[in-house]
Amino acid sequence: AQSVSQHNHHVILSEAASLELGCNYSYGGTVNLFWYVQYPGQHLQLLLKYFSGDPLVKGIKGFEAEFIKSKFSFNLRKPSVQWSDTAEYFCAVSEWDTGRRALTFGSGTRLQVQP
Amino acid sequence: DVKVTQSSRYLVKRTGEKVFLECVQDMDHENMFWYRQDPGLGLRLIYFSYDVKMKEKGDIPEGYSVSREKKERFSLILESASTNQTSMYLCASSGPTGDEQYFGPGTRLTVT
Numbered sequence: 001a002q003s004v005s006q007h008n009h010h011v012i013l014s015e016a017a018s019l020e021l022g023c024n025y026s027y028g029g030t031v032n033l034f035w036y037v038q039y040p041g042q043h044l045q046l047l048l049k050y051f052s053g054d055p056l057v058k059g060i061k062g063f064e065a066e067f068i069k070s071k072f073s074f075n076l077r078k079p080s081v082q083w084s085d086t087a088e089y090f091c092a093v094s095e096w097d098t099g100r101r102a103l104t105f106g107s108g109t110r111l112q113v114q115p
Numbered sequence: 116d117v118k119v120t121q122s123s124r125y126l127v128k129r130t131g132e133k134v135f136l137e138c139v140q141d142m143d144h145e146n147m148f149w150y151r152q153d154p155g156l157g158l159r160l161i162y163f164s165y166d167v168k169m170k171e172k173g174d175i176p177e178g179y180s181v182s183r184e185k186k187e188r189f190s191l192i193l194e195s196a197s198t199n200q201t202s203m204y205l206c207a208s209s210g211p212t213g214d215e216q217y218f219g220p221g222t223r224l225t226v227t
Contacts, residue, residue, distance in 0.1 A: 009155070032214050044158075044205065044218040051214070090157060094214055101146050101165065101209065102173060103216060107157040 002027040004093050006106035014114050021076040021109050023091030030097040033074040039087045086113045119219035127225045134193040138206030145211050147189035152203040196226045
């Protein structure tokens with residue numbers, strides 16, 4: 001079964017610091033990649049996604065992620081975080097070529113931004 | 116906007132009770148999913164459904180069953196609730212390409 005690893009479980013940053021959250025997956029075939037965010041007390045929402053094309057994708061609220069196929073990675077970045085970015089972030093992967101529509105999620109990274 | 120609703124935000128049940136969690140989506144999506152979310156474990160797939168009356172086991176189906184009698188509704192059933200099923204349960208749906216999933220607000224279930 002495929003696995004998704006998020007290496008940072010809890011990250012604490014000051015406002016204006018840069019952010020990079022790691023995500024690695026194990027599936028060797030064609031994948032679709034996602035980052036979801038869960039703000040305190042809210043439901044999961046899509047931050048950005050990669051299906052094909054330019055491996056650098058931009059999402060909402062200034063977030064971007066880069067797909068590096070050779071490293072099986074899809075790291076999330078933001079140049080300057082804000083207090084409102086405090087949330088839990090989940091990387092997720094689907095296996096495009098098997099048609100498996102379900103997502104496999106990483107364990108999540110809790111981001112705390114201090115004002 | 117896609118809307119996925121779940122019948123309860125909070126639920127407290129006793130060990131051995133039969134528990135029904137309901138999920139409804141309003142976007143005519145083919146695919147529906149049930150996950151449980153636990154701290155440090157992320158989201159784990161319990162069951163999913165590609166179509167009415169169709170279901171597939173996910174990664175952790177033991178102790179659960181599902182029902183999909185109508186396209187918009189997907190129910191998760193705990194036949195005999197146990198304390199290790201205390202968790203946050205999330206429902207999601209997606210369209211025919213099956214990729215971007217839309218999530219409901221979740222049901223926090225406590226089994227005592």
